[in-house]
Amino acid sequence: MGNKLKIGITCYPSVGGSGVIATELGKLLAERGHEIHFITSSIPFRLNKMYHNIYYHQVEVNQYAVFQYPPYDIALASKMAEVVKRENLQILHVHYAIPHAICAILAKQMAGTDVKIVTTLHGTDITVLGYDPSLTDAIRFGIEKSDYVTAVSKALVGQTNELIQPQKEIQTVYNFIDERVYKKVNSNHLREEYGILPNEKVIIHVSNFRAVKRVQDVVKAFAKISKSIPAKLLLVGDGPEMTVVCRLVNELNLSNRVLLLGRQDNLEELYSISDLKLLLSSKESFGLVALEAMACGVPCIGTNIGGIPEVIKDGKNGYICEVGDIEAIAEKALYLLTDPVLHEEFSRNAVASVKEDFMSRNIVGEYEEIYYRLLPGS
Ligand code: GMT
Numbered sequence: 492m493g494n495k496l497k498i499g500i501t502c503y504p505s506v507g508g509s510g511v512i513a514t515e516l517g518k519l520l521a522e523r524g525h526e527i528h529f530i531t532s533s534i535p536f537r538l539n540k541m542y543h544n545i546y547y548h549q550v551e552v553n554q555y556a557v558f559q560y561p562p563y564d565i566a567l568a569s570k571m572a573e574v575v576k577r578e579n580l581q582i583l584h585v586h587y588a589i590p591h592a593i594c595a596i597l598a599k600q601m602a603g604t605d606v607k608i609v610t611t612l613h614g615t616d617i618t619v620l621g622y623d624p625s626l627t628d629a630i631r632f633g634i635e636k637s638d639y640v641t642a643v644s645k646a647l648v649g650q651t652n653e654l655i656q657p658q659k660e661i662q663t664v665y666n667f668i669d670e671r672v673y674k675k676v677n678s679n680h681l682r683e684e685y686g687i688l689p690n691e692k693v694i695i696h697v698s699n700f701r702a703v704k705r706v707q708d709v710v711k712a713f714a715k716i717s718k719s720i721p722a723k724l725l726l727v728g729d730g731p732e733m734t735v736v737c738r739l740v741n742e743l744n745l746s747n748r749v750l751l752l753g754r755q756d757n758l759e760e761l762y763s764i765s766d767l768k769l770l771l772s773s774k775e776s777f778g779l780v781a782l783e784a785m786a787c788g789v790p791c792i793g794t795n796i797g798g799i800p801e802v803i804k805d806g807k808n809g810y811i812c813e814v815g816d817i818e819a820i821a822e823k824a825l826y827l828l829t830d831p832v833l834h835e836e837f838s839r840n841a842v843a844s845v846k847e848d849f850m851s852r853n854i855v856g857e858y859e860e861i862y863y864r865l866l867p868g869s
Contacts, residue, residue: 493869495524496577496862499606501595502586504535507699507777509613512643512666513586514538514827519855522546528578530571532563548574550660559779564590568656571598575606582862582869584609585637588624589617592633607865610637611859612661614647614776614797615643619701620654635659639861641695644798647776662861665801666777667738667854668845673786675842678760687764692722692828695765695789697758697780698772700730705794707732708771708817714743715821720828725747725761766834767824770799773814778802782849785809785841790834792823802849808841 497522502513514535517527527545529535534547550570553559565589571583575598583606585591585597592610599606616630634640634657641664642648648661687693694713698704706726713724726736727747733751740749755761762768768784768791777798781791785802791809793799805811810823827834863869 493863493866495526496524496581496860496866496869497528498576498582499528499530499578499580500582500584500586501567501571501584502535504529504531504533507667508777509586509611509615511537511779512611512613513584515667515669515851516584516855516858517545518542519851520859523859524561525847526578528580530574532566532567533678546578564594567591568594568597568601568685571595575599575602575604579604580606581676582607582609582647582864584611584862585609585856586613588612588630588633589619590635593629594635596633596636598623607862608636608639609639609861609865610634610639611664612642612647612651612776614643614650614774617647617654617776618774631655631657633769634661640733641858641861643777644801646798646801650776650797654856664857664861665849665854666778666779666782667851668786668803669847669851670845673759673762673783673845675788676759676763677762681760682764685725687723688721690721692723692766693764694722694767694769694824695727695761695784695823696724696769696771697727697761697784698730698770700728700732700736702732703772703774703844704730704732704812705771705773706736708815708820709769710739710743710745710749711817712769712771712820713826714745714747715817716749716824717745717830719825722748722828725752725765726750726757727752727761728753729753759787762789765789766828767792768809769824770803771792771812771814771818771820772796772799774818775799781809782845788838788842790827790837790841792820792827802844804844806838808837808844 514537795802803809
């Protein structure tokens with residue numbers, strides 16, 4: 492490959508799939524020798540070790556009495572322009588069209604350099620349109636004025652083209668996981684510590700408990716499953732739906748079988764004691780959490796929406812069911828959990844799928860290729 496590049500990365504650094512991908516990408520690019528500059532409102536949460544070639548530039552948003560709203564977008568654009576100029580950045584890779592692509596376009600004008608803008612769509616921009624169609628033109632502008640645009644699944648490319656109709660080709664670049672972290676580990680001690688009996692199957696759900704994640708469906712499906720086999724449900728994460736989910740757990744008399752673990756790191760340890768993952772969202776452009784589970788050998792049941800069927804292969808490493816079809820979800824779960832040979836096969840296939848289609852080395856290589864294509868001579 493060519494010369495080492497100077498790359499700026501902007502994302503929402505808080506917990507969430509897009510922040511995870513942007514941070515992991517920065518770390519892996521740094522390991523390949525590139526100089527990475529995170530330009531974000533707080534330090535990315537997965538940036539948990541020192542890298543000599545990763546820099547962090549904090550966007551400070553001041554709240555002046557004269558402004559009704561704090562000017563985050565302008566502050567971000569100014570910081571981007573400052574870093575682009577001072578550090579001679581060649582690439583600004585932003586995650587989300589709004590506001591980050593728009594900020595990058597403004598920053599490029601302010602800096603007066605030919606920094607190339609790469610925008611990755613994660614789906615939330617498109618979802619937002621369901622609430623606020625007045626943003627369509629802004630999203631289209633962000634996409635069209637970027638030098639290169641990627642989306643995390645074919646489904647998201649299709650959805651963006653349909654809803655936004657940009658005059659710009661969007662390339663699918665799948666998400667990835669760090670396979671050094673996400674793999675089966677020995678964490679069997681957790682079973683005993685959580686009070687999971689040797690004959691119990693473990694079902695896991697991980698999300699930010701937003702309404703689109705339909706965590707209540709997870710609980711309802713588990714209620715049916717646990718009527719037929721001994722099982723425990725691990726609910727990992729926290730968010731707006733937590734109160735109603737807790738209420739449902741109590742109403743269904745499941746409190747001794749559902750473990751509410753809240754937000755957790757080191758998820759590979761929880762996946763390694765799990766037999767099945769449920770991802771029953773009504774919107775999901777990719778479903779990074781399914782990929783993380785699969786890498787640890789956990790088959791998944793997901794819903795037939797967005798990018799989920801591109802990650803979970805029906806009848807191979809898991810099952811795909813319609814949103815809200817609790818009956819079918821429970822039936823497929825029982826089918827898989829009561830057939831050890833099939834379960835073992837799905838578990839092997841899950842690990843193999845991750846290696847085939849979502850290896851970090853290949854995906855980071857795809858992003859690198861895009862950067863070099865935009866910078867001929869580098
Ligand atoms: O799903 C969320 O609530 C978080 C959201 C985000 O912007 O971080 O996740 C989106 O990006 C992830 C990484 O590409 C995808 O795995 C998720 O499927 C996607 N979420 C939605 O499309 C709802």
